[in-house]
Amino acid sequence: KSTEIKEIKYGPLSPANRTDEAMVAFRNYGLGQFIHWGLYAIPGNEWEGVSARGGAAASEWIRSWRGPSAPKDWVNTYDNLYKQFNPKDFDAKRWAKQAKDMGAKYVIFTTKHHDGFAMWPTKYSPYNISKTPYKKDIVKEVVDAYTAVGIDVYLYFSVLEWNNPDYMGKEPKTEEEKKKFDKFLKYTRNQLLELMTNYPKMKGFWFDGTWDQSWIKSYDFTYNLEKELREKHPGLIIGSRFRNDEFGKRHFDSNGQMLGDYEQGWERKLPGDITWLEGRDWDCVMTIPPNGWGYMKDWSGIYTKTTDDIIDMLTYSASLSGNFVLNFGPDGQGNMHPEEDKIAKELGEWMKINGEAIYGAKHAGMTNSKLGYFTKKADNLYLTVFNRPVNNIVRISVPKAATEVPVSATLLVNGQMLEVRHSDLGIDLDKNTYYDVLLPKSFQSDRAFVIKMKTGAPK
Ligand code: JFZ
Numbered sequence: 001k002s003t004e005i006k007e008i009k010y011g012p013l014s015p016a017n018r019t020d021e022a023m024v025a026f027r028n029y030g031l032g033q034f035i036h037w038g039l040y041a042i043p044g045n046e047w048e049g050v051s052a053r054g055g056a057a058a059s060e061w062i063r064s065w066r067g068p069s070a071p072k073d074w075v076n077t078y079d080n081l082y083k084q085f086n087p088k089d090f091d092a093k094r095w096a097k098q099a100k101d102m103g104a105k106y107v108i109f110t111t112k113h114h115d116g117f118a119m120w121p122t123k124y125s126p127y128n129i130s131k132t133p134y135k136k137d138i139v140k141e142v143v144d145a146y147t148a149v150g151i152d153v154y155l156y157f158s159v160l161e162w163n164n165p166d167y168m169g170k171e172p173k174t175e176e177e178k179k180k181f182d183k184f185l186k187y188t189r190n191q192l193l194e195l196m197t198n199y200p201k202m203k204g205f206w207f208d209g210t211w212d213q214s215w216i217k218s219y220d221f222t223y224n225l226e227k228e229l230r231e232k233h234p235g236l237i238i239g240s241r242f243r244n245d246e247f248g249k250r251h252f253d254s255n256g257q258m259l260g261d262y263e264q265g266w267e268r269k270l271p272g273d274i275t276w277l278e279g280r281d282w283d284c285v286m287t288i289p290p291n292g293w294g295y296m297k298d299w300s301g302i303y304t305k306t307t308d309d310i311i312d313m314l315t316y317s318a319s320l321s322g323n324f325v326l327n328f329g330p331d332g333q334g335n336m337h338p339e340e341d342k343i344a345k346e347l348g349e350w351m352k353i354n355g356e357a358i359y360g361a362k363h364a365g366m367t368n369s370k371l372g373y374f375t376k377k378a379d380n381l382y383l384t385v386f387n388r389p390v391n392n393i394v395r396i397s398v399p400k401a402a403t404e405v406p407v408s409a410t411l412l413v414n415g416q417m418l419e420v421r422h423s424d425l426g427i428d429l430d431k432n433t434y435y436d437v438l439l440p441k442s443f444q445s446d447r448a449f450v451i452k453m454k455t456g457a458p459k
Helices: 021-028 061-066 074-077 094-100 136-149 175-198 219-232 306-321 338-359
Strands: 029-036 106-112 151-159 203-208 261-265 282-285 322-328 372-377 381-386 391-400 404-411 417-423 432-438 449-456
Touching: 029 094, 061 074, 094 136, 094 338, 106 136, 106 322, 136 151, 136 175, 151 175, 261 381, 282 306, 306 322, 306 338, 306 372, 322 338, 338 381, 338 449, 381 391, 391 404, 404 432
Parallel strands: 029 106, 029 322, 106 151, 151 203, 261 282, 282 322
Antiparallel strands: 372 381, 381 449, 391 432, 404 417, 404 449, 417 432
16 A cells, blocks of 8 residues: 555545444444335336346346347337336335335435436426326335334435436537536436435435446536535435545545445445455445346346345344345336245344344454354344354354453343353464353254353453
8 A cells, every 4th residue: 555645635525434323323224225116127127028137237227238029229118118107016115114024224215227217206307207107206105104114215326327318428528518418417416406305304325327437527526516415414324436536536535535424335245354344334235136136027047145145144244344235126016026025024034033133233353253253232242153063062262362252142042041161272372262152952043043142351
């Protein structure tokens, strides 16, 4: 790393590691839900029975697909799908209840994806929900229903728009281009202010589609816009994917300072270890299929993550002090995929028992264990066990310098007390000391289970 500090005019606009109420809430969410819903839900990643898999990056990208069953004027066909958008089964309260039962503390909802279609009746573009047979304001229904059950709402917003004639990916150079893109920037500002005005209960934005040169070169505009958004909505939370500095550095400025309140780069991937994060807040957003955020009718022939996979990634995220956000792609009628329903239910059952190892729980500073992941909260140390030892001895390595060590243990699933004993193993005894938690042979579990330990001064 270079130690030279660059002069930066367009660096961070909010302090690192904010400690206000909104940010503390964000830090403690643990589990969130993402919802990708828009016109792409109608084709569901296929057209006239032909799958777009492989042809499109993901189901919500089907507009850019050129598959064999796509008509010649496919883009036009896609752009007219709104005339059919009439989700007769949509009930935001039902979704909110499902998310609540699953244990989600926040939801990120697509107000507008790359296709440019607005799920709210925006004044700034005719291409919006009010022109569909459904007519009603979907963003409002989602914000109200989720807020009513105590789930915080974040608005996903794609800056880039495929079908907007004023949008361009490259840097605007000619006077005409500059005029056009300037119009687009004003439009973007209007929509964002409109969203904050219409839905004052929203907590933040999850920005996307900010990677094009046109946006990157608009750093003066985006800096001032972020400032304005924050002024108009105290406590607003914005991730690191909104803007860049004047040198084109996105997510982090040229001095490595994060641009935004949390690191937003963990899209379908997870950090390798805690050192990557350098104490920053972050979230991981994850699909159940390999890729595909919008509805996919057909889940056959691809690896779709199991509830156990999800619990693993969720617990791992918590062990590195991050939030884990699970994506759902409802169909054109407003129903979740049946597999999503199943995972939501199973995850909720697990969270009801084991959620205390996730919510508000942070990196425990323990040596990584092959058995599972550690989290901590006050004087509680949690170990979510994925790999149970055949001898039922859960051996925990504690750094010798630790002032807190496990003194007692229980199973979260049934409250059973477990014996904890100090053991002297041979490995690195100058650095580590060992504690064994004994599992009863009779204890059975077909999912990961949590050992909750109380910590105290070593005897
Ligand atoms: C974007 C979208 O293109 C996609 O459709 C979906 O909405 C997802 C949540 O976000 O895809 C991305 C965005 C960022 C990265 C990768 C895919 N990234 O930073 O690596």
